[in-house]
Amino acid sequence: MTESVLNCGSSEEEIGRWMSNLTPAEFTLGGIKWASVEALYIALRTLDAQERMELSLLSGLPAKHRGRKLRKRGLVTTQFDGRCFELGSSQHHELVKEAIRAKLLAHPEKCAEFVATRPRTIVHETGFPESRFTQLPAVVFCRILTELREELHQLVS
Numbered sequence: 001m002t003e004s005v006l007n008c009g010s011s012e013e014e015i016g017r018w019m020s021n022l023t024p025a026e027f028t029l030g031g032i033k034w035a036s037v038e039a040l041y042i043a044l045r046t047l048d049a050q051e052r053m054e055l056s057l058l059s060g061l062p063a064k065h066r067g068r069k070l071r072k073r074g075l076v077t078t079q080f081d082g083r084c085f086e087l088g089s090s091q092h093h094e095l096v097k098e099a100i101r102a103k104l105l106a107h108p109e110k111c112a113e114f115v116a117t118r119p120r121t122i123v124h125e126t127g128f129p130e131s132r133f134t135q136l137p138a139v140v141f142c143r144i145l146t147e148l149r150e151e152l153h154q155l156v157s
Helices: 014-018 037-043 049-055 060-071 090-106 108-115 138-156
Strands: 027-029 032-034 077-080 083-086
Touching (some): 014 108, 027 090, 037 090, 090 138, 108 138
Antiparallel strands (some): 027 032, 077 083
16 A cells, blocks of 8 residues: 655645644744744845844744745845855755754654654645745755654654
């Protein structure tokens, strides 16, 4: 019997929807409490500390819409917690991975539920074409989730 895929986008499964970056799921990273991974992701598009604090409170579609507005500013290089990197770079993707890890560790019951989905293939299908402007392509997002699931499995085994 073949296992079904785990869609971490528009999923019928609660854990798939919860793994979306848009989902409200508080965690702390860089000394800041974030309402969602998306909040961190979009906050990286500005260097203004006050604006980042406002963005840290967002999740869901409000976060996504603010992110679109910020993208138009054209910021290419950003900073976080003493690190400087280009948006869309491997360093940027590593920070997103840190954020998702922090989210999972802040919610142990959801972390266990996510780890229990192994060895299913993770996909990110939203029903919409991927934006050509994305700095976190679905293939990278799914790789990050797969790596984290394996790392966390090793911790609990």
